[in-house]
Amino acid sequence: MGRRGSVLVAIVALIGLSTACETKSGRDSGAPADTDEPIVVGSTLSLSGAFAATGAIHELAGKLFVDRLNADGGLLGREVRWVVRDDESDQAKVSTLYEQLISQDQVDLIIGPYATPNILSAMAVALRHGFTMPQHTSVLAPLMDYECQFPGWSIGPEPNKFVPDQLFDAVASLPNPPTKVAIVTNQNGSTDFISYGSDADRTGAVSIATQRGLDVVAEVRYPPTTTDWAPIATQVRDAAPDLVIxxxxxVDPVNLLQAMAQLNYTPPLMFSLFPAPGPPLGLGATADGLLSVTIFEPNKSTLDKLGPEATEIVDEFQSRAEAADLPYTVFETQAAASWTAWEILAAAVEGSGGLDQQALCDELHANGATTTFNGDLTFDPEVNNFWPPTQAIKQIQDSDWVTVWPTDRAAAQLRRPAS
Structure with a gap:
């Protein structure tokens, strides 16, 4: 069994064990409604390690949300306090930290961590204690089968099909669409899933490209710990693709683009799935035309549709990000996913009128949540609560990310890079 299969089997086993050990200890948490005690939300984030650049975005977005919430009276008339632990981008630490937050710190509510493997580990703890858990960014929808987890970013119940189909539809609209594709895949569970599907459904970018008549001229799978990108870059260059996926x-795309540039090679077109948004912009012309996924970009046309509150959030986030010296200060996909997860949590509390965990879960299934950047959401446990996708495709144009597909959401036209 390959590395990806072993990871997924281990995750499923962990979730199965959690089901067998499930208790209801979290369902009656919280102080009485008339208390002045703060409502405490617990979570972890990757504030160090491989995911730190993205974890910092989620931390800042979460702090901004809590500050704005408290300025507006908090939840149930009580102040909200967020306790966040650093999971160091290490899935092995996540379970222990969430167990501590629930059992020792006795937090009232939880929200998920960043990155699919970490979310799966946190979900197992939430299931065991009966906690409702909104989460920002899980991609492995088929494994998110705990009925009281709620996604803040949806690529639908079959993202292994939705993402490649959306990308291939987009590039097919170009005057000279790509015909040869190189697919370079991080063996992390969520990214490998988009390329190769799951053990139950082997559909992914590789098989869909072939079904669409594209020539897959190179397939490269690399471990998340990869530091030497030269052999990968050489293999891609020698395959001469029209599109690199x-x-x-x-920072995977940054490492790959830099390694290809050292070979004096620039791919005609490149897509990267989940990059930290800032580092590619730092490459200047080297990253011109890079494509990725998005649920929100603060392009003027988008903000005009959403109204003044969205603009106020975007501006305040940028001000705080600049003060914190974040490498990328724009409120975009990661921040929007984080914001949506917090709005889901707040909707559950206010809608249910308390902190009973089952009531929170039932409220979201019954009434959904209204969100700033993704509209009105509904949650169906039959599809693991993944709502209809709002994801789009963005591209680096003139040193900025802009939404380019689908056309009814685009702020600019999809184009090939100038080079």
């Missing part, structure tokens, strides 16, 4: 995370 990097189903990777964080």
């Amino acid at each position: 990097n189903n990777g995370l964080g």
Whole structure:
């Protein structure tokens, strides 16, 4: 069994064990409604390690949300306090930290961590204690089968099909669409899933490209710990693709683009799945035309549709990000997913009128949540609560990310890079 299969089997086993050990200890948590005690929300984030660049975005978005919430009276008339622990981008630490937050710190509410493997580990703890858990960014929808987890970013129940189909539809609209594709995949569970599907459904970018008549001229799978990108870059260059698909995370596309540039090679077109948004912009012309996924970009046309509150949030986030010296200060996909998860949590509390965990879960199933950046959401446990996708495709144009697909959401036209 490959690395990806072993990871997924271990995750499923962990969730199965959690089901067998499930208790209801979390369902009666919280002080009486008339108390002045703060409502405490617990979570972890990747504030160090491989995911730190993205974790910092989620931390800042969460702090901004809590500050604005408290300025507006908090929840149930009580102040909200957020306790966040650093999971160091290490899935092995997540379970222990969430167990501590619930059992020792006795938090009232939880919200999920960043990155699919971490979310799966946190979900197992939430299930065991009966806690409702909104989460920002899980991609492995088939494994998110705990009925009281609620996604703040949806690529639908079959993202292994939705993402490749959306990308291939987008590039097919170009005057000279790509015919040869290289697919370079981080073996992290969520990214490998987009390329190759799951053990139950082997559909992914590789098989869909072939079904669409594209020539897959190179397939490269690399471990998340990869530091030497030269052999990968050489293999891609020698395959001479029209489109490079990097189903990777964080700074993977930066490392790959830099390695290809050292070979004096620039791919005609490149897509990266889940990059940290700032680092590619730092490459200047080297990253011109890079494509990725998005649920929100603060392009003027988008903000005009959403109204003044969205603009106020975007501006305040940028001000705080600049003060914190974040490498990328724009409120975009990661921040919007984080914001949506917090809005889901707040909707559950206010709608149910308390902190009973089952009531929170039932409220979201019954009435959904209204969100600033993704509209009115509904949650169906039959599809693991993944709502209809709002994801789009963005591209680096003139040193900025802009939404380019689908056309009814685009702020600019999809184009090939100038080079």
